[in-house]
Amino acid sequence: MSAAMPPGPIVLLPDFGDRDPYVGIVKGAILSGAPKARLVDLCHGLAPQDVRAAALALRMAAPYFPAGSLFVAVVDPGVGSARRILWARSRRQQFLAPDNGVLSWLAGGDALVELRSVENEKYFLSSSSATFHGRDRFAPVAAALSRGLSPARLGPRVDDAARWPWPEPRSSAAALSGVVLSFDRFGNAVTNLPSARVPEGARVVHRTRDLGPLRSHYAEVPPGRALAVAGSAGLVELCARQADFRARFRAKTGDPVHVRHRR
Amino acid sequence: MSAAMPPGPIVLLPDFGDRDPYVGIVKGAILSGAPKARLVDLCHGLAPQDVRAAALALRMAAPYFPAGSLFVAVVDPGVGSARRILWARSRRQQFLAPDNGVLSWLAGGDALVELRSVENEKYFLSSSSATFHGRDRFAPVAAALSRGLSPARLGPRVDDAARWPWPEPRSSAAALSGVVLSFDRFGNAVTNLPSARVPEGARVVHRTRDLGPLRSHYAEVPPGRALAVAGSAGLVELCARQADFRARFRAKTGDPVHVRHRR
Amino acid sequence: MSAAMPPGPIVLLPDFGDRDPYVGIVKGAILSGAPKARLVDLCHGLAPQDVRAAALALRMAAPYFPAGSLFVAVVDPGVGSARRILWARSRRQQFLAPDNGVLSWLAGGDALVELRSVENEKYFLSSSSATFHGRDRFAPVAAALSRGLSPARLGPRVDDAARWPWPEPRSSAAALSGVVLSFDRFGNAVTNLPSARVPEGARVVHRTRDLGPLRSHYAEVPPGRALAVAGSAGLVELCARQADFRARFRAKTGDPVHVRHRR
Numbered sequence: 001m002s003a004a005m006p007p008g009p010i011v012l013l014p015d016f017g018d019r020d021p022y023v024g025i026v027k028g029a030i031l032s033g034a035p036k037a038r039l040v041d042l043c044h045g046l047a048p049q050d051v052r053a054a055a056l057a058l059r060m061a062a063p064y065f066p067a068g069s070l071f072v073a074v075v076d077p078g079v080g081s082a083r084r085i086l087w088a089r090s091r092r093q094q095f096l097a098p099d100n101g102v103l104s105w106l107a108g109g110d111a112l113v114e115l116r117s118v119e120n121e122k123y124f125l126s127s128s129s130a131t132f133h134g135r136d137r138f139a140p141v142a143a144a145l146s147r148g149l150s151p152a153r154l155g156p157r158v159d160d161a162a163r164w165p166w167p168e169p170r171s172s173a174a175a176l177s178g179v180v181l182s183f184d185r186f187g188n189a190v191t192n193l194p195s196a197r198v199p200e201g202a203r204v205v206h207r208t209r210d211l212g213p214l215r216s217h218y219a220e221v222p223p224g225r226a227l228a229v230a231g232s233a234g235l236v237e238l239c240a241r242q243a244d245f246r247a248r249f250r251a252k253t254g255d256p257v258h259v260r261h262r263r
Numbered sequence: 264m265s266a267a268m269p270p271g272p273i274v275l276l277p278d279f280g281d282r283d284p285y286v287g288i289v290k291g292a293i294l295s296g297a298p299k300a301r302l303v304d305l306c307h308g309l310a311p312q313d314v315r316a317a318a319l320a321l322r323m324a325a326p327y328f329p330a331g332s333l334f335v336a337v338v339d340p341g342v343g344s345a346r347r348i349l350w351a352r353s354r355r356q357q358f359l360a361p362d363n364g365v366l367s368w369l370a371g372g373d374a375l376v377e378l379r380s381v382e383n384e385k386y387f388l389s390s391s392s393a394t395f396h397g398r399d400r401f402a403p404v405a406a407a408l409s410r411g412l413s414p415a416r417l418g419p420r421v422d423d424a425a426r427w428p429w430p431e432p433r434s435s436a437a438a439l440s441g442v443v444l445s446f447d448r449f450g451n452a453v454t455n456l457p458s459a460r461v462p463e464g465a466r467v468v469h470r471t472r473d474l475g476p477l478r479s480h481y482a483e484v485p486p487g488r489a490l491a492v493a494g495s496a497g498l499v500e501l502c503a504r505q506a507d508f509r510a511r512f513r514a515k516t517g518d519p520v521h522v523r524h525r526r
Numbered sequence: 527m528s529a530a531m532p533p534g535p536i537v538l539l540p541d542f543g544d545r546d547p548y549v550g551i552v553k554g555a556i557l558s559g560a561p562k563a564r565l566v567d568l569c570h571g572l573a574p575q576d577v578r579a580a581a582l583a584l585r586m587a588a589p590y591f592p593a594g595s596l597f598v599a600v601v602d603p604g605v606g607s608a609r610r611i612l613w614a615r616s617r618r619q620q621f622l623a624p625d626n627g628v629l630s631w632l633a634g635g636d637a638l639v640e641l642r643s644v645e646n647e648k649y650f651l652s653s654s655s656a657t658f659h660g661r662d663r664f665a666p667v668a669a670a671l672s673r674g675l676s677p678a679r680l681g682p683r684v685d686d687a688a689r690w691p692w693p694e695p696r697s698s699a700a701a702l703s704g705v706v707l708s709f710d711r712f713g714n715a716v717t718n719l720p721s722a723r724v725p726e727g728a729r730v731v732h733r734t735r736d737l738g739p740l741r742s743h744y745a746e747v748p749p750g751r752a753l754a755v756a757g758s759a760g761l762v763e764l765c766a767r768q769a770d771f772r773a774r775f776r777a778k779t780g781d782p783v784h785v786r787h788r789r
Contacts, residue, residue: 009557013552017308017448021320024274024305028328031272031303039303040557040565042550045543049505057547064661065554066561078507080480080492130480134493137325185543192327217606217656229606232658242575242603280571280711284583287537287568291591294566298592302566312768343743345756348617393743395758398590461717 008068008093009038009141011061013054014134015046015075026074026134033143042071042085049077051102053182055164056190059105060233062093072142073097079235080130085118085137086114086161087145094145096138101162119155137179165242167192176259180206180238180251188237191257195230198259206251208236218242269355270300271331273405274324276317277397278309278338289337289397292388296406305334305392312340314365316445318427319453323366323496325356330487335397335405336360344394348381349424350408350417357408364425382418430455439522443469443501443514450507451500454520458493461522467491468521469501469514481505534562534594534619537587539580540660541572541601550572552600552660555651556640559669568597575603577628580707581690586759588619589734598660598668599623600706606656611644611663612687615679620671622664627688645681693718702785706732706764706777713770714763719781721756724785730754732764732777744768 010030016022030037042061046053054075062071069092076083076098084099090110096118097103105113118137125136125146141154152196169178169192178193189206195214198204204211211228212221214236221227223242226249231237238257239245273293279285286307293300303326309316317338332355339346339361347362353373359381369375381400385405388399404417432441432455441456452469458477461467467474474491475484477499484490486505487494489499489512494500502508504516536556542548549570556563568587572579580601588597595618602609602624610625616636622644623629631640644663649670651662667680695704695718704719715732721740724730730737737754738747740762747753749768752775757763764783765771 008561011554013547013550019308019310020447021276021306021324022447024276024303024320025324027303027325028272028274028305028324028332028619032327032329035271040550040553042544042554045545047545056552061547061554063557064551066558069554081482131492131500135495136523142678171414184546184548219604219607229657232661237657282569282571283575283710284539284569285589285710287539287566288582288587288590291537291568291587291595292564295590295592298534341745344745394755394763398758521695 007146008066008070009040010146011040011042011065011069011071012044013042013057013071013073015049015054016042016134017045022132022134026139029135029139030143033254034146037143037146046075049075051075051077051100052164054102055105056182058095058102059107059110062090062106062110063124065093067092070094070096070142070145072138073102073236074134074138075102076100076133079133084158085133085141086158087118087141087151088112088114088115088161089151094151096142096145098133099162101164103161104164105166107166114151115158117152117155117158119152120156123154125148132151137154168195169193174261178257180253180255181235182253183246183251186239187246187248188231188239189245189251189255190231190233191236191238193236193259195234195236198230198236199261203260204236205237205260206249207255209249211238224248270409270519271333272303273409274303274305274332274334274335275307276309276320276329276334276338277307278307278312278317279397280308285395289335289524292398292402293406296403297409298412300409309338312338314338314340314363315427317365317419321358321365322370322373325353325369325373328356330355331481333357333359333405333408335401336365337397337401338365338430339396340362342396347421348396348404349378349421350381351375351378351424352414357414358433359405359408362425364427366424367427368429370429377414378421378424379414380418380421383416386412386459402509415450432456432460437524441465441499441520443516443518443520444498446509446514449502450509450511451494451502452508452514452518453494453496454499454501456499456520456522458497458499460523461493461499466523467501468523469512470518472512474501487511533672534592534596535566535670536727537566537568537591537595537597538570539583539597539599539601540570540689541575541580542660543571548658548660552665555661555665556669559666560672563669564670569703572601573659575601577601578591578690580628581631581735582708583627584621585633585636588616588632588636588761591603591619592770593618596620596622596668596671597630597666600660600664601628602626602659605659610684611659611667612684613642613644613667613680614638615640620677622668622671625657625688627690629687631692633692640677640685641684642677643681643684646679649675649680654671664706668724695719699753700787704762704783706779706781706783707761708779709777711767713772713774714757714765715777715781716757716759717762717764719783719785721762724756724762725787729786730762731786732775733781735775737764737780750774
């Protein structure tokens with residue numbers, strides 16, 4: 001039972017940005033219900049309503065947070081519609097999120113083992129608006145969970161949550177082929193190609209540009225030169241040393257990336 | 264007396280942005296005086312020196328923070344001039360802010376019931392500069408308050424604080440007329456029209472564009488279409504589903520917005 | 527010994543920005559090792575890989591943080607190369623940073639008195655990647671230090687850390703001459719000229735534009751007018767009242783700035 005998890009931080013992943021008071025208001029609403037909760041921002045500058053970027057961020061982050069962490073992912077283009085709010089848990093952690101696929105890419109030791117539909121209005125703010133569920137539903141439910149509420153009180157178990165399949169790379173005799181998933185602030189491209197599946201001596205190709213073998217760090221090439229590295233999430237990343245790969249090579253999400261086997 | 268308030272978080276509302284270390288330095292100065300204080304960012308990306316956006320943010324946020332919260336609003340174009348620093352309290356919370364109107368829009372249960380001019384230099388840092396009162400005055404005074412300092416020690420009561428009237432909508436036989444107050448990160452427009460004063464069947468008009476009746480959530484219209492919703496602050500908001508209302512309709516602060524009664 | 531320092535906050539100074547989850551992942555990794563650590567963001571929007579801006583931020587911030595603070599400065603263009611990670615301490619505080627000069631400008635009471643090369647892999651995450659030392663090395667070492675680890679366990683003392691000299695102003699019979707070091711969010715220019723070395727009546731000149739005597743605050747000149755003030759870090763700053771000095775006068779880093787003595 002998640003109720004037996006040691007209490008960990010509440011980790012916020014909204015897409016509200018930092019120009020408006022919305023993230024702060026969510027924090028205030030959590031602290032009103034759970035004055036001792038520890039709050040951590042996973043990030044607050046996600047591209048608005050970019051559910052896939054949020055899903056990737058959760059996949060990258062969950063393994064590094066303590067057992068008992070409660071992730072609150074409010075990236076919610078469908079707020080106010082009939083979409084459900086989900087509570088979920090993996091073996092180590094809990095999650096609150098809209099039922100829009102944002103929990104799809106948790107995998108391995110972070111795979112979800114139980115999901116519930118959050119329906120018990122007793123735990124929502126009575127001022128409930130239709131457009132700010134972060135404040136009126138996610139925050140008070142997170143506060144209640146951090147004070148030890150049994151998740152079974154929130155609503156029934158479900159097994160039909162929205163899921164996107166992780167985009168598995170395709171394998172052929174000549175290559176392992178994948179795509180650019182997203183870019184980080186530096187313009188580095190994260191791909192869906194596992195670094196562990198790049199054989200020694202294989203070459204990484206972005207569209208038609210050969211980036212050479214997988215390097216272990218940026219400084220192996222001269223400044224400005226493109227390279228492929230084993231990224232921090234276990235995935236191949238495409239970079240330019242001391243430069244912005246995306247801008248310099250006009251890279252886009254979905255660009256094909258190949259690992260060409262040595263012949 | 265505010266001294267009897269339960270100790271709550273110190274909520275920071277500076278306009279320093281997150282590129283420079285100024286917000287962090289204010290936090291360091293608070294923690295130097297009150298090592299156990301809990302600090303929360305309301306937001307730190309406010310448009311620089313936009314006192315009205317800060318006033319609106321405080322109005323939206325105060326009801327959702329715990330009793331005993333101390334808001335520190337350092338949006339201060341007049342720093343170093345003769346403008347006063349104010350301490351204020353509502354029935355539930357405390358505030359520190361420059362005397363420039365930023366506290367004007369607290370209303371209802373958050374209305375201010377006592378104001379003081381913060382003048383006692385004993386509570387300022389001795390390194391006082393003329394340009395960084397956030398560090399040299401607001402931070403040490405906030406730390407002292409959070410440790411239980413009686414506000415009466417800060418300076419005399421005042422009743423002539425800078426105030427802007429809240430822009431009340433105008434009512435006529437045909438319509439309730441207001442304006443766009445501000446925009447959020449998504450390009451949604453917040454107006455001064457209370458959602459509760461929109462009769463059933465009335466239509467919301469931005470300049471000359473009819474946005475239809477007040478909707479309860481975004482998903483009631485097709486993607487890209489403009490709509491008006493009952494916003495999270497109890498005010499009518501103008502939006503475009505999965506799009507940026509401001510950009511798409513070239514909306515501006517001060518644009519007229521009407522609620523046309525059904526004839 | 528730093529082990530005897532009272533435990534203070536862990537102050538994060540990464541250049542990861544807030545769009546990606548990297549800052550949050552570093553926090554998760556610290557909390558996994560030290561669940562009670564208090565985390566403070568100094569700022570997270572530094573220009574990417576701008577080591578000098580980070581060095582200036584540390585110089586400005588260190589005096590205002592509590593004794594026992596541990597600054598973690600992950601501005602690290604050379605990540606994964608042979609550059610070392612340094613632990614350092616001043617009389618009051620500790621620092622973790624890449625050996626790239628970012629600790630160069632700590633001075634006065636914050637001058638470093640001991641440096642070590644962080645080499646003991648026992649304190650690194652076993653999942654160590656070559657590109658995210660913030661997560662795999664800085665975070666677990668910070669957690670261990672905050673739990674009381676003796677810094678001597680991290681690695682040997684060193685005395686050959688990368689250092690840039692602070693750019694001292696040049697003095698002549700007619701003037702004290704310096705440069706623009708950096709700009710803040712408001713477009714104010716920070717120079718290397720100590721305010722305390724500007725004699726009464728001396729005039730401040732940016733390139734060839736006479737900004738008049740050093741003012742004590744912005745409101746001494748009309749809106750839009752340029753002025754020089756004694757900045758909050760003890761350095762002369764160039765500003766425009768209620769305007770952006772950098773944009774209005776096309777100022778650049780390295781621009782000459784002179785203090786012309788009265789004749």
